[in-house]
Amino acid sequence: MNDLSGQVAVITGSTSGIGLALARAVAARGGDVVLNGLGDPSEIERTRAGIEAACGVRVRYHAADMRRGEEVADLVAFAKHELGRLDVLVNNAGVQHVEAIEKFPSEKWDQIIAVNLSSAFYAIRAAVPIMKAQGRGRIVNVASAHGLRASPFKSAYVAAKHGVIGLTKTVALETARDGITCNAICPGFVETPIVERQIADQARTHGISKDRVVEEVILAKQPTKRFVTSDELTGLFLYLVSDLGASATGGSFSIDGGWTAQ
Known part of the structure; x- marks a missing residue:
C-alpha cells in the first residue's frame, strides 16, 4: 500500500490544499506526479522542484485551465507523453461561490460546474483508454460531504458535487472488468x-x-x-489507489467527522 514506485499520477488542483497533500504523498512513496493548478509561476516551480528533489521522483507541471475540456485532455496526454504511463488520476480541482439562489451569478454557476464537474468528465474520458491498455488504473474523484448532503447558498457547488458522485458510479460500472477502479472521497471541511x-x-x-x-x-x-486533516485524507487515498483497494469501486467514502451520519 505504501509503494507507488514506477507509477504516474495526475492530480488536478494540486498546487495547494488537498491536491498538493496528495501529490506529496504519491511522490513520497516513489510515484511520479504531474501537478496542475493556479498560483504564482515562480512559487509553483519552487514547489515542483522541491518535491522532485526531496523524493527523487519526476515531477512535472501542466497549466491546464479546468474550464476548458481540450486543455484537460491535453493534461492527461502530457502525462503519458512525458512520463510514459498513467496509473492514478485524481480529479480534485474545485472552486466555490456562496450566494442565495436568486442572486447567484450565472457566470459563477457556469464556472463551478465546469471546474468541479465537467473537468472530471474530460480527464476521465482521456485517461480510461490509457488505463485500459495498461490493464490497471485508479481514478479518485475528490467530491465532498456536499456530494451527499445539501447546504443553503451553495447551489452550484452542491449540484456539481452530486454530479461527481453520479459520474463516479457510472465510470466504475463501465470499467469494472478492466482493472480500473473509480471512487469518490467525500471530505467534510x-x-x-x-x-x-x-x-x-x-x-x-x-x-x-x-x-x-x-x-x-x-x-x-x-x-x-x-x-478534517490532509493526513487523514491521504490515508484513505493510499488505500484506494493500492492493490488492497482493488474491489473498492463506485464508492463514496465519507471522511467528515460524522457529518453525513446525521
Whole structure:
C-alpha cells in the first residue's frame, strides 16, 4: 500500500490544499506526479522542484485551465507523453461561490460546474483508454460531504458535487472488468485555501466574525467540531489507489467527522 514506485499520477488542483497533500504523498512513496493548478509561476516551480528533489521522483507541471475540456485532455496526454504511463488520476480541482439562489451569478454557476464537474468528465474520458491498455488504473474523484448532503447558498457547488458522485458510479460500472477502479472521497471541511475564502464569504454574508463562522457555520455540522486533516485524507487515498483497494469501486467514502451520519 505504501509503494507507488514506477507509477504516474495526475492530480488536478494540486498546487495547494488537498491536491498538493496528495501529490506529496504519491511522490513520497516513489510515484511520479504531474501537478496542475493556479498560483504564482515562480512559487509553483519552487514547489515542483522541491518535491522532485526531496523524493527523487519526476515531477512535472501542466497549466491546464479546468474550464476548458481540450486543455484537460491535453493534461492527461502530457502525462503519458512525458512520463510514459498513467496509473492514478485524481480529479480534485474545485472552486466555490456562496450566494442565495436568486442572486447567484450565472457566470459563477457556469464556472463551478465546469471546474468541479465537467473537468472530471474530460480527464476521465482521456485517461480510461490509457488505463485500459495498461490493464490497471485508479481514478479518485475528490467530491465532498456536499456530494451527499445539501447546504443553503451553495447551489452550484452542491449540484456539481452530486454530479461527481453520479459520474463516479457510472465510470466504475463501465470499467469494472478492466482493472480500473473509480471512487469518490467525500471530505467534510478541511482547512484549505478554498475553505478560508468560504469563511470570509460567510462572515460577509452573515455579518459576523470569522471565528464565529468557523464555530457556528463551518463546523456546525461536523460532530467532531474540528477540521478534517490532509493526513487523514491521504490515508484513505493510499488505500484506494493500492492493490488492497482493488474491489473498492463506485464508492463514496465519507471522511467528515460524522457529518453525513446525521
